[in-house]
Amino acid sequence: MLELKGLKLSYGNTPVLNGVDLSVRRGDVVSIIGPSGTGKTTLLKCINYLVKPTSGTITFDQLGMDYQRADKTTIQAIRLRTAMVFQQFNVFKNMTVIQNVMDPLVVVQQKPMDEAREIALRELERVGLSEKRDSYPSQLSGGQLQRTGIARALAVRPDVMLFDEPTSSLDPELVNEVLKVIRDVTSSGITSLLVTHEMQFAKSISNRIVFMDQGVVAADGSPTEIFDTPTNPRLTQFLRSELAFH
Incomplete structure (x- = not known):
């Protein structure tokens, strides 16, 4: 492969x-x-x-x-x-959790907002962050930040x-x-x-x-x-x- x-x-x-x-x-x-x-x-x-x-x-x-x-x-x-999960989280501080996960779907894959949101919600549930979807990075622990990064990587369906x-x-x-x-x-x-x-x-x-x-x-x-x-x-x-x- x-x-x-x-x-x-x-x-x-x-x-x-x-x-x-x-x-x-x-x-x-x-x-x-x-x-x-x-x-x-x-x-x-x-x-x-x-x-x-x-x-x-x-x-x-x-x-x-x-x-x-x-x-x-x-x-x-x-x-x-491919999708990469970094050491330093690499989340956008001015975006909520769900906006961070939606971003590559909308910007790179050019998916409609509704579809991007649906995918983002599914991946946030997968990493146990559904209840934090409207939080900003400053409100999250390091573990939650890294799980946001993992959800964002998974959302683009990488090989x-x-x-x-x-x-x-x-x-x-x-x-x-x-x-x-x-x-x-x-x-x-x-x-x-x-x-x-x-x-x-x-x-x-x-x-x-x-x-x-x-x-x-x-x-x-x-x-x-x-x-x-x-x-x-x-x-x-x-x-x-x-x-x-x-």
């Missing part, structure tokens, strides 16, 4: 991605783990062209693009099939959901409410890529785990292979430090 080949990206003289190869099948739930600064978030942003790789290719079903010769039509077509450390900005007591929603989303069958430091959560919801180190995919396997029987020394060291930290 989704294939990345030879992905490279540098900021100035600092390499971030050093030749990433990754294939994702329809329905996969892939958690991407690894030390900070190894390119996990950058990898997600390359998929929907929020950042431009130096080189590499992306294939999305029948859509194909060489990043060195990217064209606006293909970029837009890929973006329409692939991209979660970029969706709980990293939350107070510990708010993490579980967001993880519950993500678990519900991924169990519905939607193809998902999740960058996370929540190791036990990644193990429980994913059918594949990708370990990134120094800008490459250093290990890729089932949760059992990655967490219970790791063979990569760097992966073993990383897991040991994560378990000690938590």
Whole structure:
């Protein structure tokens, strides 16, 4: 369904991605783990062209693009099939919750207001925010803000959901409410890529785990292979430090 080949990206003289190869099948739930600064978030942003790789290719079903010769039509077509949930919520502060969810439906997909509202209400109910639909972001907790972001992403009916450390900005007591929603989303069958430091959560919801180190995919396997029987020394060291930290 989704294939990345030879992905490279540098900021100035600092390499971030050093030749990433990754294939994702329809329905996969892939958690991407690894030390900070190894390119996990950058990898997600390359998929929907929020950042431009130096080189590499992306294939999305029948859509194909060489990043060195990217064209606006293909970029837009890929973006329409993906939706990203960011660390920092990315909601519009001057809009109510329901307006935030309706916005991409009206502006990007050009749906009629009535239809957009109907879809938004359905997704807000799905993430447990129906009663907050007319609230403004300043009136919400961090968990509610992130659930608003998830509802907005789901509303556009993406083929692939991209979660970029969706709980990293939350107070510990708010993490579980967001993880519950993500678990519900991924169990519905939607193809998902999740960058996370929540190791036990990644193990429980994913059918594949990708370990990134120094800008490459250093290990890729089932949760059992990655967490219970790791063979990569760097992966073993990383897991040991994560378990000690938590």
